[in-house]
Amino acid sequence: MGKTLAEKIFDAHLKDEPFPGTKVLSLDRVLCHEITTPVAIADLVWRNKDRVFDRDKLKVVIDHVTPSKDSKTATQAKILRDWARRHEIPDFFDVGQNGVCHAIFPEKGYIRPGFTVIMGDSHTCTHGAFGAFAAGVGTTDLEVGILKGVCAFREPASIRVNLNGSLSRGVFAKDVILYVISQLGVNGATDRVIEFRGPIVDEMSMEARMTLCNMAIEAGGTSGVCMPDMTTVEYLWPFIQDEFASKEAALKDYSKWISDADASYDKVLDIDVSNLEPQVTFDYKPDCVKPVSEMSGTPVDQIYIGTCTNGRIEDLRQVAEILKGKTVASSVRGIVSPATPKIFKDALAEGIIQIFMDAGFCVTNPTCGACLGMSNGVLAEGEVCASTSNRNFNGRMGKGGMVHLMSPATAAATAITGVITDARTL
Amino acid sequence: MQKKFGGSAIFLDRSDINTDEIIPAKYLTEVTKEALTPYILEDLTLAGFDPQGEELKNATVVVSRENFGCGSSREHAPWVFEVNDVHTVIAESYARIFRQNMFNCGMLAIELPKEAIDQLMALQQSGKVEVAVDLDGQQITAKAGSEKKQFSFEISQFDKALVKAGGWVEFADVRY
Numbered sequence: 001m002g003k004t005l006a007e008k009i010f011d012a013h014l015k016d017e018p019f020p021g022t023k024v025l026s027l028d029r030v031l032c033h034e035i036t037t038p039v040a041i042a043d044l045v046w047r048n049k050d051r052v053f054d055r056d057k058l059k060v061v062i063d064h065v066t067p068s069k070d071s072k073t074a075t076q077a078k079i080l081r082d083w084a085r086r087h088e089i090p091d092f093f094d095v096g097q098n099g100v101c102h103a104i105f106p107e108k109g110y111i112r113p114g115f116t117v118i119m120g121d122s123h124t125c126t127h128g129a130f131g132a133f134a135a136g137v138g139t140t141d142l143e144v145g146i147l148k149g150v151c152a153f154r155e156p157a158s159i160r161v162n163l164n165g166s167l168s169r170g171v172f173a174k175d176v177i178l179y180v181i182s183q184l185g186v187n188g189a190t191d192r193v194i195e196f197r198g199p200i201v202d203e204m205s206m207e208a209r210m211t212l213c214n215m216a217i218e219a220g221g222t223s224g225v226c227m228p229d230m231t232t233v234e235y236l237w238p239f240i241q242d243e244f245a246s247k248e249a250a251l252k253d254y255s256k257w258i259s260d261a262d263a264s265y266d267k268v269l270d271i272d273v274s275n276l277e278p279q280v281t282f283d284y285k286p287d288c289v290k291p292v293s294e295m296s297g298t299p300v301d302q303i304y305i306g307t308c309t310n311g312r313i314e315d316l317r318q319v320a321e322i323l324k325g326k327t328v329a330s331s332v333r334g335i336v337s338p339a340t341p342k343i344f345k346d347a348l349a350e351g352i353i354q355i356f357m358d359a360g361f362c363v364t365n366p367t368c369g370a371c372l373g374m375s376n377g378v379l380a381e382g383e384v385c386a387s388t389s390n391r392n393f394n395g396r397m398g399k400g401g402m403v404h405l406m407s408p409a410t411a412a413a414t415a416i417t418g419v420i421t422d423a424r425t426l
Numbered sequence: 427m428q429k430k431f432g433g434s435a436i437f438l439d440r441s442d443i444n445t446d447e448i449i450p451a452k453y454l455t456e457v458t459k460e461a462l463t464p465y466i467l468e469d470l471t472l473a474g475f476d477p478q479g480e481e482l483k484n485a486t487v488v489v490s491r492e493n494f495g496c497g498s499s500r501e502h503a504p505w506v507f508e509v510n511d512v513h514t515v516i517a518e519s520y521a522r523i524f525r526q527n528m529f530n531c532g533m534l535a536i537e538l539p540k541e542a543i544d545q546l547m548a549l550q551q552s553g554k555v556e557v558a559v560d561l562d563g564q565q566i567t568a569k570a571g572s573e574k575k576q577f578s579f580e581i582s583q584f585d586k587a588l589v590k591a592g593g594w595v596e597f598a599d600v601r602y
């Protein structure tokens with residue numbers, strides 16, 4: 001019997017099996033941000049174990065609320081900053097260099113095929129786009145990860161989602177993943193790895209693959225994964241060119257992680273996306289999804305473009321194409337937060353920031369901010385937001401607020417009209 | 427050290443209760459578990475449920491439906507239970523991260539089939555529900571008035587070991 005990508009990674013990283021079915025893996029990356037790490041640090045200090053297993057494998061960023069908005073968030077940032085300095089962690093990103101964790105870490109080339117990655121953040125599944133096993137964990141797992149470089153998991157079963165057909169113009173990875181979640185349900189992939197396969201994925205950029213994998217957790221998935229291929233190698237090439245003689249050599253090496261043809265799956269989903277319309281969520285669960293045509297005309301108060309789901313350069317380009325020469329409706333406010341400083345700079349160089357500002361958007365620094373209702377665009381009671389993020393929970397972007405998840409293109413069209421709008425009709 | 431389990435139960439009769447509802451993001455700026463205490467389940471809107479009510483104050487067991495603890499990975503959700511002495515959650519199923527966070531903190535996330543949860547919920551009609559947990563025997567006994575129900579539950583050897591050790595840090599420290 002063949003093995004899935006996840007099974008191969010588990011085999012290669014198995015450190016201990018304390019009980020049947022429990023696999024303790026050695027970790028290649030432990031990622032940290034300022035919301036979930038400080039309590040782990042405080043506990044390590046309290047236990048007299050203020051150590052790190054390998055400073056080069058830790059990657060640290062302040063991203064959720066940055067620059068700090070009040071004394072409490074300043075304290076969280078300070079705890080993380082002092083700790084990173086104390087342990088001389090080389091890859092620590094502070095104000096001026098920082099961006100949304102799941103955008104900045106891949107951009108720096110830290111994630112490679114076959115890696116095991118944990119972070120105290122549920123959207124860590126994003127990094128599976130590189131053919132890694134990347135899972136969100138809580139602070140205690142993070143703490144043990146920081147100290148010992150290990151994490152325990154149940155044996156992974158995989159769900160294979162074959163994405164077939166061809167995407168029509170104006171339909172994007174975000175629409176595909178929203179549709180997949182509506183098919184799986186919010187707990188349809190619990191304790192499972194979701195493997196995204198098929199011609200649609202093969203043609204996707206790394207950015208689009210990250211959008212897919214980012215939302216695996218919204219179906220309960222432990223990780224979303226894509227198979228490493230030449231697109232993966234091309235993306236990583238600036239970081240790996242000293243490790244391999246050629247791109248072909250890198251591809252050959254990375255291909256060892258690809259799931260075997262006779263691997264077994266818990267479930268296989270075949271989805272033809274050829275007739276897929278742009279998708280939008282309604283209600284307060286990410287599996288409550290409708291085609292945009294059934295949602296159009298819904299008034300909104302705020303447009304939010306950014307986050308670890310859709311704050312990358314490709315996303316901003318799609319928005320700019322629609323916004324160019326237009327202005328946001330007088331009834332709404334638009335906020336864009338490029339996910340990293342590099343994305344911000346690229347957007348500046350390409351004239352995209354200019355387009356946003358001419359359209360009347362507020363451009364913020366790279367941060368999570370409003371995505372989790374902490375800063376930079378929190379909703380008031382009763383307000384509605386068209387957002388490119390990944391969670392529409394009740395109160396997620398502010399108590400009493402409502403969030404509709406959608407692609408950057410749909411959000412752009414919605415900004416112009418002030419009501420949910422199919423960008424293809426503009 | 428092993429925590430105390432069981433006690434008086436509160437019933438949250440809905441699936442997909444997420445960690446934003448258990449502890450809203452605005453309180454994630456706290457750097458101690460104790461500071462979370464007053465905010466338990468603050469954003470949960472559910473008919474008959476009052477986050478400030480006596481019933482929740484007295485409860486040490488939460489009973490709920492499917493996919494409990496979905497959403498954000500925040501361990502603040504188990505912590506806010508911990509600091510309010512809720513060490514036992516009983517549900518039809520859990521989101522993976524929440525479930526692991528519970529065991530990692532040395533607390534119990536017990537899974538029971540829908541029929542058992544239905545029976546537990548129905549017990550409320552006979553009065554206040556008290557739950558006793560026998561971890562070694564993997565049994566729950568729930569009493570209300572003169573009514574009494576028993577259920578057995580599955581728990582992996584690993585999760586049981588974490589509960590006995592008092593959590594994952596304690597377990598890992600001895601072993602790795």
Ligand code: SF4
Nearest residue numbers: 123307308368371372
């Ligand atoms: S952008 Fe939103 S979903 Fe992504 S890591 Fe930040 S808070 Fe979480």
